[in-house]
Amino acid sequence: xxxxxxxxxxxxxxxxxxxxxxxxxxxxxxxxxxxxxxxxxxxxxxxxxxxxxxxxxxxxxxxxxxxxxxxxxxxxxxxxxxxxxxxxxxxxxxxxxxxxxxxxxxxxxxxxxxxxxxxxxxxxxxxxxxxxxxxxxxxxxxxxxxxxxxxxxxxxxxxxxxxxxxxxxxxxxxx
Numbered sequence: 640x641x642x643x644x645x646x647x648x649x650x651x652x653x654x655x656x657x658x659x660x661x662x663x664x665x666x667x668x669x670x671x672x673x674x675x676x677x678x679x680x681x682x683x684x685x686x687x688x689x690x691x692x693x694x695x696x697x698x699x700x701x702x703x704x705x706x707x708x709x710x711x712x713x714x715x716x717x718x719x720x721x722x723x724x725x726x727x728x729x730x731x732x733x734x735x736x737x738x739x740x741x742x743x744x745x746x747x748x749x750x751x752x753x754x755x756x757x758x759x760x761x762x763x764x765x766x767x768x769x770x771x772x773x774x775x776x777x778x779x780x781x782x783x784x785x786x787x788x789x790x791x792x793x794x795x796x797x798x799x800x801x802x803x804x805x806x807x808x809x810x811x812x813x814x
Contacts, residue, residue, distance in 0.1 A: 670684070698744060711756055752772045
């Protein structure tokens with residue numbers, strides 16, 4: 640009887656954890672911007688608005704007519720710095736497979752950013768830029784303060800282990 644209960648509990652746990660896709664929340668787009676990349680209109684969606692530095696969010700890139708038969712790249716650029724990022728291929732969003740997108744991406748600095756798209760499709764190549772995407776300062780306390788507070792438990796653990804090691808080694812030497 641006990642084995643049957645254990646078997647039922649294990650089967651129940653397996654059933655509850657068998658659908659990992661249900662654990663992921665859907666992509667909620669709260670703001671969109673339009674970009675014209677040659678013959679292709681692209682809707683850029685943001686899961687958080689306004690965009691803040693160091694805050695993870697989802698980006699979606701939806702060309703008019705869908706992504707079937709199209710490919711493309713995207714590069715991030717700071718207009719005040721003439722060095723664009725390496726162009727990365729546009730891939731399906733991991734949780735919204737019918738569009739291109741980026742999952743839990745964060746922009747590391749505040750300021751204005753440009754997103755440049757290059758799309759290849761049935762209507763030929765196209766390029767377009769979403770200009771001056773304003774990224775506000777990072778939310779919460781400064782990063783140095785956050786790291787300092789989060790390191791305190793580690794320092795306490797190191798102190799505890801040091802005291803325990805000294806007491807244990809002193810007893811072993813005296814024994």
